Structures are given as C-alpha cells and as structure tokens.
Amino acid sequence: MSWRSFEHALDRWFPAGTNPLRHLGALACLALALLLTTGAWLFAVYDSSVAGAHPSVSALAAQPLAGGLVRGLHRYAGDALLIFVWLHLLREWALGRHRLFRRATWWTGLPLLPFLYIVAIGGFWLAWDRLAQYAAIASAQWLDTLPLVGGGFARQFDLEVPDRLFSLLLFVHTGVALLVVFALWFHLQRLARPALWPPRALALGTLGVLLALALLWPVRSGPPAELGSAPLIASFDWWLLHLLPLADATPTLAWLAVVAMLALLALAPLWPRAPAASAAVVDAENCNGCGRCVDDCPYVAVSLVTRTGGDALAVVDADLCAACGLCAGACPSATPFRSNTRLISGIDLPGSTVDALRLRLRAQLAARPAAVVVYACERGAGPSTDVAGVDCVWLPLACVGQLPPAFVDYALRQGATGVVVAACEACEFRLGERYARERLAGLREPRLRARVPTQRWRIVRAAEGEERQLTEVIDGLRRARG
Amino acid sequence: MYSWRALIGQTLLYAAFAAAIGIGSWWPPYQHLAPGRALVKLSMVHHGERLGECVALTPEELAQLPPNMRAPTRCPRERAPVTVEVDIDGAPAIRRSAQPSGLARDGAAVLHERLEVAAGAHRIGVRMRDRAGEEGFGYSLDTDVTLAPAEILVVDFDAETRRIVLR
Known part of the structure; x- marks a missing residue:
C-alpha cells in the first residue's frame, strides 16, 4: 500500500x-505554538535554583485546572x-518531495531534528525529579x-x-527553542504562502486530544x-x-546511529537522480514586468529585475523552478484572444506552451465542434473508458494553475458547449488549484471575465480513478445547454 | 456536515492518536539499573605532575626577557597522564589512564567510569599514579564498604588533602 x-x-x-496526513507540517507548527505558549507560562513560575526547581514544578500538580493543565499540554x-x-519527513520522502527544486527546503528542515531533541531532552532536566536525574x-x-x-x-x-547549572539549563532550553523557531523560518524561505495553521476542524480536534x-x-x-x-x-x-537508553548502553553506537541517520537524510535528495523538467522561461519582449508571476510562484523561483530603461523584467531561477506553469497561468499576455499567429506570453513553460494549448484547442474543437472542453491536471482523472464515450475535448496540463482563465472564455467562443477545469486530488504544487479557483471566481488576477456565463463552466477536483464523477459533470453541462 | 461513517472514523483516529501519545509517554517503564544492584563511579578531574622539573633562570637569561615576563623559574607545561586502577573484592574492575586535556596537554585529566556491582559488602581498592616514570602508584586506598541497592559510591580525589576519597 x-x-x-x-x-x-x-x-x-x-x-x-481536513485529512491530517495532508497537514503534517501545519500540525507540527500548531504543536510548536502550543509549546511556546505553555512554555512561557512555565518559565514564569519556574525556580531555577537547585532547591527550588523540583518544588516549583511539582507544585503545579496542586492546580489541576491551571498549572497542571499547562504542564500536561506542554509535555503532550x-x-x-x-x-x-x-x-511529515516520512511523507515528503515517500512522495518524492525531497528532490530537485524541493531539496533546499528538505535540507533546511534537517537541522530542526537535532534542535528538537536538544530542547526535548533538556526540558526533562528542569523538573529535577528522578526521571530528570536519569535524563x-x-x-x-x-x-x-x-x-x-x-x-x-x-561529573557535575x-x-x-x-x-547556576539550572539557570544555564533553562537558558539552553528556551534558547534552543527560539532557535527552532528561527530554523523553521529558514526552512520555509523557499515556499510562498506556507500553510502554518491546519484547517480549523483539524486544529480543534488535535487541541481537544x-x-x-x-x-x-x-x-x-x-x-x-x-x-x-x-x-x-x-x-x-x-x-x-x-535516544537515551541507547546512549546509556552504547554511547559510541548511539552517536554513529545519529550521524548515520542525519547523513542518510542529507544525501537522500541526491539519489536516485531524477530528471528535472524544463524550467519556465521569460520572453523579454512580451514581459511587461507586472509581477503577477512573482506573486503566484509557489516556490519563490521568479523575481523582478530592473531593465536598462527602468522597467521591470521577470527572471526565473531554474534551480528553484518546479515547472508547474502557475506563472504562465498568471501572465496577462497569455490570453488566447491575442491575434498573433504565434501566441508568445511573457513567461511560459518551454515543454507545454500556451501557444501549443491554443493550437490543440482549435484543432480538436474543429474536429469535434460543440464538444465540452476539459482542461485537466495530468495527475488527476485521465481520459479513460468512462470518458471516452463522452463528447469532450481533453487537454492535459501540468497543473490547473497553468491555465490562463481567458482560455475558458476562448473555448466557449470557439463553439464549445461547456468547459470543465479538472484539478487533481491534492495539488502537487501546493497552490495551483487554489489560484485556478480564485482566478475563475474573479478573486485573483488575471480574472475570468464576468460576462462568461457561470452555468457554462465548472471547476472540480477529480482524482485518478474518479473519471465517472467527472463524466457526470460533463454530462451535466451538456444537459444544462439542452 | 460529516456523515456518521466519517464521524466514527475520525473518532477512531483521534482515539488512536491519544492512545499512542498517552501510552508512549508513560509506558513501558525503563529500568536502567537492575534491582539489587548498586553503582561505583570513578569520577576524577586531576592535574598530573609536570613532565619536567622547573629550571631556575640565570640573571643573564632573565635580562633577555621583557620586564613583565621575568619569572624566576621556567616550568614545562606538559603534564603526566593519570592512571587509576580499581579492584572490587580483589578482582580488577577498572583500569583507566587519561591524558591531560588541552592542546599543550597542560590541563586536568578527566576520568569518569561507571561500574555496576551487587548491593552489599565489598572490599574496594583504588590506586592512582600521576607522575611520569613512576613504577608504582603514588596514592592508594583500601577499604570495606556496604552498598545499599541503587546506592552510588563515587571514587574521587581530594586535591586539598591529596587523598583518594569515597563519597
């Protein structure tokens, strides 16, 4: 499985x-926020003298609904x-999300592991009971x-x-905890709009537990x-x-295990080598420097530089580019209504250009006029036998976020009965489905024109294997058109 | 609104999450010292003797030095390693030799060893050598002790009285 x-x-x-497995990073952030909040409370009541450390912590049990609750929350x-x-680490590895443009994020996450263990073990010392003595x-x-x-x-x-040892330990415990926050900030530097908070239902469920x-x-x-x-x-x-029982029994073996684990995790993005997709390219003549691609890039791969004349120009860092095409979907020059023989947008994917998409759309609609056009994420539902019997034009995309919204309007004007934008189950590029929905709903630039009748297009999520549900949406559009 | 199947599923998963945290946080208990056992810890931080003798400088040699560095003797920095042997009931239990710390080997040698023994009466013999070229041991202690279960006996060196002590 x-x-x-x-x-x-x-x-x-x-x-x-609200599936917790899809929000493990955000759940970790929630737990960290709880730790920092309850930790601040415990810091205020903690006595860092040898004589006072144990009584100040054990006294919390006398207030089960205040101090006891805070201590319990801190520990759990x-x-x-x-x-x-x-x-989170296991999931990203299992899904192959530690390589290529994601490897910097993977590597910057690794220092969090030793920091977390230092804070965790150091926290046990502070209670100065028998378990603390052992730890x-x-x-x-x-x-x-x-x-x-x-x-x-x-020997201490x-x-x-x-x-003074306990003052030092308290300083280390809180200091390394703040280092965790800094390391987390560093870890998220290559992600635009990172999800730091899980969905409300999930956050409440976890907090309740x-x-x-x-x-x-x-x-x-x-x-x-x-x-x-x-x-x-x-x-x-x-x-x-x-880690402590192993370290207690064989300290050298424990160090070797820790170093080997960190080395394996650090080397994981380098093997096996994966071919990188062609990065997005900027066409300077068609880029007007609007910066929408900069705003919409989920991996901070696009930035603006100043041209000789003072105007802005987008540039792509190929090492960071995921080749998701969200930048092409955001580009105002990617509209298919332009009269040029060849549609060249300011920024585009060399392997899957908006010009090629327009050509395929025209050709297929010419062969099947009045069909329903399906712009589908190539990771979602595919044109299987369920869809084969339906009169539709199937146009796969790297991500639905790659679709400039004007293509919906354009398809309808070319004679399509309706348009379906089919996203995959969970966006591989984090923000593609969200941006596509916002653009089509007129909440994000570039917007779908308001005059396009809403009953003639749909945006749906259809995972691989959910072709039958997608067929029902296509049929629904056709029936609505009569 | 969630379906009843989703509600049951979520309840099961949250319960499993709570059980995993609750149980893993407390159980199983860890016993790092077996019942009826005690610990003998060799714990010493001791400066060995310097490897060479201090040499008195002649007035001519002193005159060549800057005024603030005219110490009457010149002593080599490097110190001898510290060797300790511990016997329990006449049988060798610990044999350790530690080099002085520091790049110039002029710091204290640190010895920290832990030995599990059965609780009860024991004869403990400790010998320490901190001088280079010495044949025997400059310091020794032979004594009877009775250790309670889980008791920790620390073998140390008192720098003030220059004696091996048990604490």
Whole structure:
C-alpha cells in the first residue's frame, strides 16, 4: 500500500481537506505554538535554583485546572510535535518531495531534528525529579564521549549540582527553542504562502486530544532527584527520550546511529537522480514586468529585475523552478484572444506552451465542434473508458494553475458547449488549484471575465480513478445547454 | 456536515492518536539499573605532575626577557597522564589512564567510569599514579564498604588533602 493510497483512504473519514496526513507540517507548527505558549507560562513560575526547581514544578500538580493543565499540554504537545515532524519527513520522502527544486527546503528542515531533541531532552532536566536525574546523567555521559567536550560534564551530577547549572539549563532550553523557531523560518524561505495553521476542524480536534490527555492523564513529577542513589524510574517518555537508553548502553553506537541517520537524510535528495523538467522561461519582449508571476510562484523561483530603461523584467531561477506553469497561468499576455499567429506570453513553460494549448484547442474543437472542453491536471482523472464515450475535448496540463482563465472564455467562443477545469486530488504544487479557483471566481488576477456565463463552466477536483464523477459533470453541462 | 461513517472514523483516529501519545509517554517503564544492584563511579578531574622539573633562570637569561615576563623559574607545561586502577573484592574492575586535556596537554585529566556491582559488602581498592616514570602508584586506598541497592559510591580525589576519597 503506497503512502498516497493510504492518504486517499483516510480522505473518506476527513472530507473537505481536513485529512491530517495532508497537514503534517501545519500540525507540527500548531504543536510548536502550543509549546511556546505553555512554555512561557512555565518559565514564569519556574525556580531555577537547585532547591527550588523540583518544588516549583511539582507544585503545579496542586492546580489541576491551571498549572497542571499547562504542564500536561506542554509535555503532550512536545510528544505530538516529534510525531508530526517524523511523519511529515516520512511523507515528503515517500512522495518524492525531497528532490530537485524541493531539496533546499528538505535540507533546511534537517537541522530542526537535532534542535528538537536538544530542547526535548533538556526540558526533562528542569523538573529535577528522578526521571530528570536519569535524563541529565545519561545525556551528560553521552556528551562526554564527544572528543572536544572534555569529559567532565557528567561529573557535575556525581556530587553537588551547582545552583547556576539550572539557570544555564533553562537558558539552553528556551534558547534552543527560539532557535527552532528561527530554523523553521529558514526552512520555509523557499515556499510562498506556507500553510502554518491546519484547517480549523483539524486544529480543534488535535487541541481537544491534547487537552483531554492533560486532564485525564496529568503529568506529575516523581520524587526529587537524589544524587547519592541511582534513579529507579517508574515511567518513561519514549517519544521524547528514546535516544537515551541507547546512549546509556552504547554511547559510541548511539552517536554513529545519529550521524548515520542525519547523513542518510542529507544525501537522500541526491539519489536516485531524477530528471528535472524544463524550467519556465521569460520572453523579454512580451514581459511587461507586472509581477503577477512573482506573486503566484509557489516556490519563490521568479523575481523582478530592473531593465536598462527602468522597467521591470521577470527572471526565473531554474534551480528553484518546479515547472508547474502557475506563472504562465498568471501572465496577462497569455490570453488566447491575442491575434498573433504565434501566441508568445511573457513567461511560459518551454515543454507545454500556451501557444501549443491554443493550437490543440482549435484543432480538436474543429474536429469535434460543440464538444465540452476539459482542461485537466495530468495527475488527476485521465481520459479513460468512462470518458471516452463522452463528447469532450481533453487537454492535459501540468497543473490547473497553468491555465490562463481567458482560455475558458476562448473555448466557449470557439463553439464549445461547456468547459470543465479538472484539478487533481491534492495539488502537487501546493497552490495551483487554489489560484485556478480564485482566478475563475474573479478573486485573483488575471480574472475570468464576468460576462462568461457561470452555468457554462465548472471547476472540480477529480482524482485518478474518479473519471465517472467527472463524466457526470460533463454530462451535466451538456444537459444544462439542452 | 460529516456523515456518521466519517464521524466514527475520525473518532477512531483521534482515539488512536491519544492512545499512542498517552501510552508512549508513560509506558513501558525503563529500568536502567537492575534491582539489587548498586553503582561505583570513578569520577576524577586531576592535574598530573609536570613532565619536567622547573629550571631556575640565570640573571643573564632573565635580562633577555621583557620586564613583565621575568619569572624566576621556567616550568614545562606538559603534564603526566593519570592512571587509576580499581579492584572490587580483589578482582580488577577498572583500569583507566587519561591524558591531560588541552592542546599543550597542560590541563586536568578527566576520568569518569561507571561500574555496576551487587548491593552489599565489598572490599574496594583504588590506586592512582600521576607522575611520569613512576613504577608504582603514588596514592592508594583500601577499604570495606556496604552498598545499599541503587546506592552510588563515587571514587574521587581530594586535591586539598591529596587523598583518594569515597563519597
């Protein structure tokens, strides 16, 4: 069972785009926001002296609806964050979204992993109970095996712990947490309009689960740390501390495992090599420097430079270009109503130009006049036997966002009975379906002209295998036309 | 509005998510020290003796130095490694030698070892050598201890009294 079919199966339970597997990055951001909020509260009540650390944390249990709830949320949001991050990483890898133009985003996400583990393990130290004692000693001994650390870190916990140590640990815990926020910002630099917040229903469901856990299964401190005896731990957070038992048993092997895992993840985008699609190209004579392609590029691959005369000109960074065609769909010069023999737009995909689309449309409508025109994402429903019997002109696109909206109007004026814009199940290029809907609804430039009758076109989502539903939409348009 | 099938499915998934977090966050308990066992920790941060003797400078040599650097003796920076042996009930338990820290090998040598032993009475022998070319051990301690289950006994060196101590 592939990851995509697993996701598709879950769509039945989570309709209307609320499938959690499609929002793992946003769910991780939600968990991080919870951690920062509850962490600020805990920071305010925490006593960073050796004598005060344990009492200040264990006292939270006396206020189950205030401090206890906040502590529980902090802990369980930490567990959830690490789960979401690993699942997010697994999903992007399984869908091949770590290569080519996405590899910079993949690489900038990797430092988040060690930062998260440092914050997670360091957080356990602060409670200074028996579990904290174990976590502190095990991780200090592990650090001591590094060549440049010096080897005296674990000794801090053999005799008396100095008071200033907890101030330092608190500084490290909060400081690295802020570093996580910075690393996240860096991770998202190559994405336009990143989804930082999951859909409301999903956010409320996740928050509800964490709140229920914090209330029903409150997080309480164990007995205070006692350096004269080895901690016998009653419970253990395997989500956040799973590295420590391995590090405790074989520190060298644990370091090797961590380094090997990070190296594998770092090298993953380089193998196997994947052919890159031809990047979008700018035609300087037809580019008026309006900047719509800059606004609409989902991967920040297009920017504006100033020409000699002072006008703006779009330029494409080929390494970042996904060849999705959203820029061509946004270009005002890509309208098929232009009278030029050859339609050359300001920005276009060399392998799938708007001129070729216009030529195919004209030729196929000439052969099948009065057909319904289907502009379809090549990753969605295909022209299978369900559609073969229907009188339609099928025009595949890299993404529905590649379609300049004037092509809907143009097809109708060329004699088409109706037009269907068929998006895939979940946009491969993040924003293509959204932009196509907004342009057709007149909410985004370039807009579909208001005079185009709305009963003569539809925009639908049709996944691979949903050809029958698409056929019903086509038939519906034909029946409405009589 | 969600269908009843979607509602059941969502409830199941949220319940599985809650169970995964709730259980993984507390269970199974981790026992890093078996019942009835205790720990002996060798934990020392100790400067070995310098490898060479300090040499007194002649007045001519001193005169060649800048005024702020005219120390009467010149001492080599490098120190000797520190070697420690621990025997439990007459059997060798730890044999460790640590180099001085620092690029010039003039810092303290750090020894940190952990040894699990059965709780109860033991005879512990500790020997330490911190001088280069020394045949035997300059410091030693032989004593009887009784360790409770999970107790930690730290073997250290007290720099003030120049003695091996058990804490």
